[in-house]
Amino acid sequence: MSTVSEQTLLTMNFQALQSAYARDPAPDYAQRVAVLKKLKRALVSHEQHIYQALSQDYGYRSQFDTFFADIMPTIAAINYAIKHLKKWMQPSKRHAGLMLMPSKVKVHYQPLGVVGVVTPWNFPFYLALGPTIQALAAGNRVMIKMSEFTPHANQALKSILEDISEHVHLVEGDAQIGAAFAALPFDHLIFTGSTEVGKLVAKSAADNLTPITLELGGKSPTIIDQDIDIGVAVDALIMGKSINSGQICVAPDYVFVPAKRVDSFIDTFIARYTEYHLSSNNSNKQSHIISDRQLTRLLHLLDDAKSKGAIVHPVKAHDPSNSKCVYPHLLTNVSEDMAVLQEEIFGSLLPVMTYDTLDDVISYINARPRPLALYIMSNNNPLIERLIANTHSGGISVNDTTMHVVADDAPFGGIGHSGMGQYHGYEGFLTFSKAKTVLYSSSWLPKNRIVLKHRDWVFKVLRKWLLR
Structure with a gap:
């Protein structure tokens, strides 16, 4: 397959996820939990496949390392998200302040849309699925770019994701496909990898004003x-x-x-x-x-x-x-x-x-x-x-x-050359959500009419209160 056709297919798959999100832009708690539970069941049933795949990619990788650093934290992240998701999804009450009384203010947490996840070769399951779990918990669709250096792990993860393919799509390819992936207009993009490549990803994301989370490294x-x-x-x-x-x-x-x-x-x-x-x-x-x-x-x-x-x-x-x-x-x-x-x-x-x-x-x-x-x-x-x-x-x-x-x-995240932004747990839910402020004003109280009609008096009262 030519590079051009691979990039065309990449765009088509991205657009398919956008369309899937547009059909259901506000999945409820039950829908999100159902997707997470399907993912967990698939991970558990593919445990041996995961061990074999990573050992093939590495030449030898101990089952302890794979369980301890890929399987265990991934399943723990699913369990934690399911346990706390209902609370995370609740709008949070905020203080309206004197200027807005007697109105009320709440912050609603809305899915962003389609989240891109760029995954390195060192922990391909945890670093692909960790952010994916939090993005799914926040109600998004996800597109994952896997490393070309873990072909067997990639195939294992494809099998794991089959039952939730409408929610998550996996992409393979070399650096050229990686560059095309980073250039897609995601609603959020998270990259885990080297600082030098992270800089290139940030430049690509900037062209679309795509919000990014960079998990890099350093010394x-x-x-x-x-x-x-x-x-x-x-x-x-x-x-x-x-x-x-x-x-x-x-x-x-x-x-x-x-x-x-x-x-x-x-x-x-x-x-x-x-x-x-x-x-x-x-x-x-x-x-x-x-x-x-x-x-x-x-x-x-x-x-x-x-x-x-x-x-x-x-x-x-x-x-x-x-x-x-x-x-x-x-x-x-x-x-x-x-x-x-x-x-x-x-x-x-x-x-x-x-x-x-x-x-x-x-x-x-x-x-x-x-x-x-x-x-x-x-x-x-x-x-x-x-x-x-x-x-x-x-x-x-x-x-x-x-x-x-x-x-x-x-939260987990770097600073400066080691990254920007953070995810994991509640902070991950927030990273992949739009915190939307909603002001609730009652129609029975003519607040705006009073302010407009008595501007001089309102000005004096507010100025005296604020500058006291």
Whole structure:
């Protein structure tokens, strides 16, 4: 099929969703819940298909990673939306104020129309369906653009969406189709991916004045304090660096360690990672790097750092015969001219930096683009509050990593180079709804006639009240 015909088909499918929305622009609570329940049943019935598809796309992806980071949070999001949707849909009462008395004001939440969702390859089910669930809860139709790097997952998701095809349509294709997708006049567009591509998506959306949510990435720091149990800190970092082999937008990207604790940190990290992943009898092993392209990029970051003086502390040296499995490599003696400190790593490398004072850490973080996440390993409440108040990031986890993302009742979103806008839970419902102010005035009271006829008196009373 030619590129032109693919783009024509893309437009036709978009228009079909627009028409479906136009036929039913205000689906009620029962209709929305019915769609969400169909989606949940399809996900549950396709569980094994999902495991197989993602493992095929990755070469090997552990069932634990797929369940923990794709299936579980997706179903949890459906359950949460169903439980709270009736309350979310209720108009909210607002204060009318003196100028509008005795009228009443309410805010109604109306579906936007057709929402576009651009999905990356790292968590194709959760990052496709997470925003889709909230958009459906808000009463919209949805069009999803999947990554060309997860063809088996894409086919599995197509099967899952068959029963709700009038509400959700899935699109596949390369970067050219992705660009055409972003150029469609959606009523809202959410993109998850790299900062550089996010900029292009924002430019395309601007031509249609399409509202956007950008979930990007960047370099998420971890700060280990002087007193925290080093094992607790290491376990949290291993969780963030081992799930999906660190191919996560909120994975710890570098870590600040007090100078006197570096050796203990490295030894503990290697020992515990070995215990959890190399010496363990668990059948779920470390997931692979998704593609040769991503593998080459990671190894280039490693070689560049070594050539510029970094000291490498591998959990296990990379084995070319098992090329797509890269265990963590800790890097010390790193410097700013290394690509590993300039680019988002999106993998299993971890630069380790030392610090003397918290001021140095705060200055370093604030001098750089704002990260999607920030991690604090500490039981020192004043230190924790100081970092929360004096740094900017999309979100923060204390004595944990990555897990704040799946909090059902809290917003998720970046800031600056790590994104704009937010979704998840109630905030997701709001993102994909139009909050419409409605003023209710009674016809029995000639309020406008009184104001118009007695303007001088009204002016004096209001001016005296407001400027008192």
